[in-house]
Amino acid sequence: MPNNPPPEADFTLGDIPASPPVHYAEQALLGALFLDPHRIKAIGRLDPTHFSSARHRALFAAMTELTPPAPDLHAKAPVWINAVHAQARPHSRGLALSYLHTLAGACPEPAHAPAYARMVRSDHARRTIRAHAELLIQAATDAGLPDPAAVTLRRADELAALVDRLAATFPSHPGSLPRTPAPALPSLQDGPDIASEEQLLLSTATAYPAALPPMRWLRPEDFTTVLYGGLYRCLASLSGRGEPVDKVTVLWEAQQHGLLTAAFGPHEALELLATPAGPPEYWGEQILRRSLLRQAHLAGLHIQAFTEDLANSPHQMITGSRRTLANLTAVRTRWQHATRQPPVARPPARPGPAARAGPYPSRTGAPIASSKPSR
Structure with a gap:
């Protein structure tokens, strides 16, 4: 026996989403202008683009392009509604004349046209x-x-x-x-490249602490990894107090800030801070971006x-x-x-245990070390 899928449910009127309130405000405004076209001068600045419906945009554009009939002629014959329909129909396919009469019937009070226009603008x-x-x-x-x-x-x-x-x-x-x-x-971006850039910022800033005072534009909250942001706060605190900055002083500061855990102990911290490559400004800009x-x-x-x-x-x-x-x-x-900000002059980066190769563009145009491990 063939395994026939169950038939899909038929589309019903209940599946059509309800029209938003502005749809009825647009209908009421256009209806008011069909009933009393001279009220268009009292609704304030309004453009066809303000309408959410393409059909309504075409109708209002036609109204602004035509000259309303004299009141006595408008009261005797449907010249206005016919003229608007003829003007708007080329710009709205399938626009039936009956819909324009529906709009006229959807207006509770033509005198309220300025209020309807404010709703459309809002x-x-x-x-x-x-x-x-x-x-x-x-x-x-x-x-x-x-x-x-x-x-x-x-x-x-x-x-x-x-x-x-x-x-x-x-x-x-x-x-x-x-x-x-x-x-x-x-969700924060993550991945090995992002973590590597944040680690390189920490290690190079530890190796070249002279770059820290000019880098006040970088904040701990800019880091995607909370731990690395905390370590950067340690670096900034040491530099701000004028204290020596190296792997050991940063490790001690990290202990004072409660950053050391069973998963990230002294050995892991010293290892992270031991592989500088490139200028800190470059990595800081990537983090700040x-x-x-x-x-x-x-x-x-x-x-x-x-x-x-x-x-x-x-x-x-x-x-x-x-x-x-x-x-x-x-x-x-x-x-x-x-x-x-110009880069801080410093000697070339010292090769660490994980040497890195490949040019990164520096601020001066000279190649600097890459974050990719060499082979």
Whole structure:
């Protein structure tokens, strides 16, 4: 007997998702303008792109391109609705004249057209902010970009400019902070290459502590591994107090910070700090770049969550977005400072037990040691 798969359930009207509230606001606004076309002068600035439905965009564009009929003619004959239909139909296939009559019947009160227009503008602001937040997330997580930091910061600038423009459009009101729960944090990048770069930063900074004072742009929270961030805090603390920095002093500081465990004891710490290669600034920039992209990813997720919460007003989304982007700006300031800072002059790196080969571009253009083990 053939094993026939069970038939799939038929698609029913119940499977169609419910229309969002803005759909009915758009219908009511267009209906008001069909019933009283001269009210288009009272709805404020509104563009066809503000509408979420392509059909509604075509109808409103037709209304803005045509001259409304005289009131006495409009009251006697359906010249306005016929003219709008003829103008919009080439831009919206399948647009039936009956739908325009449906829109006229969907308007509770034509005098409320300005209120309907405000609803349309508010939802357009929500969709636009969400689209820019998605572009920010995409840039921060796209490993194939040639310069992900530059693209991500450009997306952040575009989002900030949009928020500033919208802030001049929507008035403030009490309770302006959004109450949307914070989204789940993005998972940290991991892998042998990332761990190796953080280890190399620790070992080279221990070997060349003169690089630590100029590297104040790097913070322990920039590290993806908490242990390595703690070890960097030990290095920064010793350097900040003007105390000697070497493998043993860092080991003692790590003990004082409670970083030594059964899995990471003195032997493991000394071994980790014993293989310097390349300038600390280079490895620090790699770590800070990942921190910048991670913060941008988190900012995009937060702003996206604000827009998906329909309880937030435009002003709440604007306020929340500005605060979220301020956190990204703090990391961005450190990144800009790091990439403009000249390297500290030092002697060539000493070969360690795990010698590394292959050129990395240094800040001066000369090749420096690679993190790949030699064969």
